Amino acid sequence: MAIKLIAPSVPSNMLNWNGIRSRLRDYPWWLVGILFLVLGTFYLILTQPTFNEAFAFIKAGLSVTLSTTFSAFGIALVIGLLAGLGRISSNVLIRNIATLYIELVRGIPMLVLIFVIAIVAVPAMVSGLNALGATLAENGLPFLAALFSGIENKEVPMTARAITALAATYGAFLAEIFRAGIQSIGKGQMEAARSQGMSYVQAMRYVILPQAVRNVLPALGNDFISMLKDSSLVSVLAVRDITQVTRLYTGQTFRYQEAFTTLAILYLTMTVILSLLVKTIEGKLRRNE
Amino acid sequence: MNNPDAMIFMRDLHKSFGTIDAVNGVTLSIGRGKVMVIIGPSGSGKSTLLRCINHLEIETAGEIWVDGEKLTRDQTQLNRIRAEIGMVFQHFNLYPHLTVLENITLAQQIVRRRTKAEAVEIARQQLDRVRILRKKDDYPFQLSGGQQQRVAIARALAMNPKIMLFDEPTSALDPEMIKEVLDVMLDLVEDGITMVVVTHEMGFARRAANEVVFMDRGKVVEQAAPEAFFTNPQSERSQLFLSQILNK
Numbered sequence: 001m002a003i004k005l006i007a008p009s010v011p012s013n014m015l016n017w018n019g020i021r022s023r024l025r026d027y028p029w030w031l032v033g034i035l036f037l038v039l040g041t042f043y044l045i046l047t048q049p050t051f052n053e054a055f056a057f058i059k060a061g062l063s064v065t066l067s068t069t070f071s072a073f074g075i076a077l078v079i080g081l082l083a084g085l086g087r088i089s090s091n092v093l094i095r096n097i098a099t100l101y102i103e104l105v106r107g108i109p110m111l112v113l114i115f116v117i118a119i120v121a122v123p124a125m126v127s128g129l130n131a132l133g134a135t136l137a138e139n140g141l142p143f144l145a146a147l148f149s150g151i152e153n154k155e156v157p158m159t160a161r162a163i164t165a166l167a168a169t170y171g172a173f174l175a176e177i178f179r180a181g182i183q184s185i186g187k188g189q190m191e192a193a194r195s196q197g198m199s200y201v202q203a204m205r206y207v208i209l210p211q212a213v214r215n216v217l218p219a220l221g222n223d224f225i226s227m228l229k230d231s232s233l234v235s236v237l238a239v240r241d242i243t244q245v246t247r248l249y250t251g252q253t254f255r256y257q258e259a260f261t262t263l264a265i266l267y268l269t270m271t272v273i274l275s276l277l278v279k280t281i282e283g284k285l286r287r288n289e
Numbered sequence: 290m291n292n293p294d295a296m297i298f299m300r301d302l303h304k305s306f307g308t309i310d311a312v313n314g315v316t317l318s319i320g321r322g323k324v325m326v327i328i329g330p331s332g333s334g335k336s337t338l339l340r341c342i343n344h345l346e347i348e349t350a351g352e353i354w355v356d357g358e359k360l361t362r363d364q365t366q367l368n369r370i371r372a373e374i375g376m377v378f379q380h381f382n383l384y385p386h387l388t389v390l391e392n393i394t395l396a397q398q399i400v401r402r403r404t405k406a407e408a409v410e411i412a413r414q415q416l417d418r419v420r421i422l423r424k425k426d427d428y429p430f431q432l433s434g435g436q437q438q439r440v441a442i443a444r445a446l447a448m449n450p451k452i453m454l455f456d457e458p459t460s461a462l463d464p465e466m467i468k469e470v471l472d473v474m475l476d477l478v479e480d481g482i483t484m485v486v487v488t489h490e491m492g493f494a495r496r497a498a499n500e501v502v503f504m505d506r507g508k509v510v511e512q513a514a515p516e517a518f519f520t521n522p523q524s525e526r527s528q529l530f531l532s533q534i535l536n537k
Contacts, residue, residue, distance in 0.1 A: 186382075188378060188380055188382035189382060189384065191345055191378070191382065192376075192378065192382035192383075192384070193384075193396070194345070194371065195343055195345060195371055195374070195375075195376040196371065196372065196395075196396035196400060196444075196445075196448060197368045197369065197370075197371040197372030197373075197396065197400040197448070198368070198396060198399065198400055199364065199368055200364075202399055202400075206395055206399060207384055207395075210386050211384075211385065211386050214386065
């Protein structure tokens with residue numbers, strides 16, 4: 001009653017109607033569409049034997065897809081942080097090495113880079129290590145030599161090569177994210193920390209990076225999602241992720257429609273869940289500003 | 290008057306940015322426990338000069354001694370000397386991701402290698418000294434400008450510095466907050482710490498300074514006791530500056 005007395009100028013039915021309209025306008029209809037696709041496909045999986053069989057076969061690749069993505073992203077975070085710090089280093093040599101790495105990766109298509117790293121770079125590294133082992137043995141250091149010799153190319157599994165390739169590629173992307181994050185922190189922060197006697201490394205670790213990482217968390221999350229999708233490229237190395245397993249399945253059964261629909265929906269399910277998570281984190285960070 | 294035994298001594302200091310000579314041949318010495326206030330029009334090189342003392346800017350030419358030790362480019366020496374020099378900035382530069390208390394304990398722990406308990410105890414004392422202890426668990430963005438600047442002063446003091454440098458500490462503050470910061474700085478003067486203050490607060494200069502230095506275009510134009518400087522400025526440029534600033 002009191003409310004009506006205070007605000008009589010706007011008719012109450014008018015107010016409700018506007019509220020409903022703006023709610024309808026802001027409602028995430030796209031998510032409803034995605035849910036429809038995902039639930040529809042899972043309905044087919046539960047009811048159709050052909051879909052069911054395809055799903056049962058493909059889901060065996062999930063653990064490879066997830067473990068490849070997680071380990072490659074972990075390594076990429078380390079590479080990216082180091083390369084990002086290298087990009088803003090005052091040391092000319094370090095800065096140029098970091099820039100060279102980033103530009104190399106950005107200038108080559110990811111699929112090609114995966115081939116090059118797995119088939120050219122890893123064997124080159126193995127023979128390099130073997131040569132180092134041989135040199136050490138000649139110079140009377142058999143203990144160290146044992147560490148670096150006797151590695152054979154075929155002993156480096158394709159999964160490890162795939163992870164190396166993804167990590168090297170994404171390391172360059174994450175480097176640019178970290179660099180931007182660090183440069184977004186005002187110069188005064190570094191000055192305040194250095195003026196208290198902190199070294200450059202201490203100032204980075206305790207003052208700059210905690211703020212920078214917080215600022216780039218959403219960007220890192222988005223790159224994680226991209227990497228989950230790009231992990232499908234490792235199927236060219238015969239790593240048995242969900243994409244490779246799907247190709248194997250279609251090769252045996254010729255059930256292309258069922259298998260590729262299931263594969264696409266599996267990726268979509270994972271990426272949508274992750275991107276909703278990133279949005280939540282983003283919103284939380286903004287509220288704490 | 291210029292002697293290497295002073296707390297801070299600089300000889301023929303030059304600092305240029307490209308073709309601009311921000312500091313152009315300054316020789317100064319600041320005695321132990323003395324307060325020097327540097328004034329002058331904007332762009333006269335006061336802040337650059339101050340930032341040279343703890344090597345936030347590295348001089349193009351000339352020499353600086355702090356407490357009898359000549360500054361070099363050696364990072365280890367620099368970090369050690371910087372720990373002895375507290376600095377307060379125009380824009381406070383508190384660490385926004387840390388609470389007030391953590392802002393003050395961080396460098397104590399990693400530079401002075403104090404235990405957490407020691408660092409917290411000293412932080413509490415310093416916060417009490419700048420009269421803001423009750424805000425110890427707040428984050429910087431929750432504080433007013435004057436409160437933030439007092440925390441910044443406490444952060445510098447917690448390192449037990451021999452010298453305090455103030456780079457226009459009240460220039461970014463609303464007028465009603467200037468006094469609370471100046472009062473804290475006046476307390477420090479009583480405590481006898483060596484201070485170099487770049488400011489436009491002539492009242493503070495008059496009350497607190499042992500010596501006033503007037504700079505213009507990168508050079509020291511006049512150097513005098515505050516009474517003499519404010520009542521009877523010798524150079525034409527300082528007369529002009531004072532008449533502008535006092536009649537505004």
